[in-house]
Amino acid sequence: MRRIALLIAAASTILALPVAGLAKGPAMPSEAEQQEAVARVAALGVPIYEAGTQGKYVAITMDDGPGPYTGKVMDEFKKYGFRPTFFVNGKNFARWSDTLRRESREGAVGDHTWSHPYLPGIPASRQISEVSRSMTASSNITGDRVQLFRPPYGSTTLPLNSWLKDKGVLNVLWSTDSRDSLGANREEILRISKAGVKPGAIILMHENRGQTYWALNRLLPWIKKQGYTVVTVPELIALNPPDLAAVKRRAGSGVGFR
Numbered sequence: 001m002r003r004i005a006l007l008i009a010a011a012s013t014i015l016a017l018p019v020a021g022l023a024k025g026p027a028m029p030s031e032a033e034q035q036e037a038v039a040r041v042a043a044l045g046v047p048i049y050e051a052g053t054q055g056k057y058v059a060i061t062m063d064d065g066p067g068p069y070t071g072k073v074m075d076e077f078k079k080y081g082f083r084p085t086f087f088v089n090g091k092n093f094a095r096w097s098d099t100l101r102r103e104s105r106e107g108a109v110g111d112h113t114w115s116h117p118y119l120p121g122i123p124a125s126r127q128i129s130e131v132s133r134s135m136t137a138s139s140n141i142t143g144d145r146v147q148l149f150r151p152p153y154g155s156t157t158l159p160l161n162s163w164l165k166d167k168g169v170l171n172v173l174w175s176t177d178s179r180d181s182l183g184a185n186r187e188e189i190l191r192i193s194k195a196g197v198k199p200g201a202i203i204l205m206h207e208n209r210g211q212t213y214w215a216l217n218r219l220l221p222w223i224k225k226q227g228y229t230v231v232t233v234p235e236l237i238a239l240n241p242p243d244l245a246a247v248k249r250r251a252g253s254g255v256g257f258r
């Protein structure tokens, strides 16, 4: 009996030892910590362009899917233990619902409207229905609440921003546009994206483009070599929160509103 007790004591000592050799940087924030961190910034009711300036973490955001390249893109991120963020359009969900579920499991999913309209060009009621229809459909498919939003063409409006604030949804713009949707060739996409890598960066790319996929294949190993980790936007904000006063100041300058 005594011997068994000693064995149990010895076993629990071993289990309690820290696995220092296996630790790779700080542990990722929990789901609850991420949600809280995003909610704190969303409460300001204005867009963000980047997170804080500490730590070698960046977010890569892939817009306009899900679609035919999404699986390949996710395989690339997975190779390096990186997690992308997807801003998705509801019109694609019927065809790519399994892909949307995988995006939600392996990264973060944010909304990008149902049909990708230029929001300042349509009435406020339609701006809101474009977003709420797509957000509801996404939640029904993935089972996850949508807490992030990105407006098509980066063009948001004041009525929509106040609706997003009420819903606790954070409007996420970017610190670097890879220009993959603006005609940049694959070498330019790679060069611009590399130049944008800095603590707290949010890089804009589009997942359903061959030239982006080519650039991404080269960008991800390069990022790893620089000692950076690609995390989702909620992870980035929880690890490295933006300066709220700076976020408000920048929004006050009118950038991002039309």
Ligand SMILES: [Zn+2]
Residues within 6 Å of the ligand: 063, 064, 112, 116, 152, 153
């Ligand atoms: Zn888009």
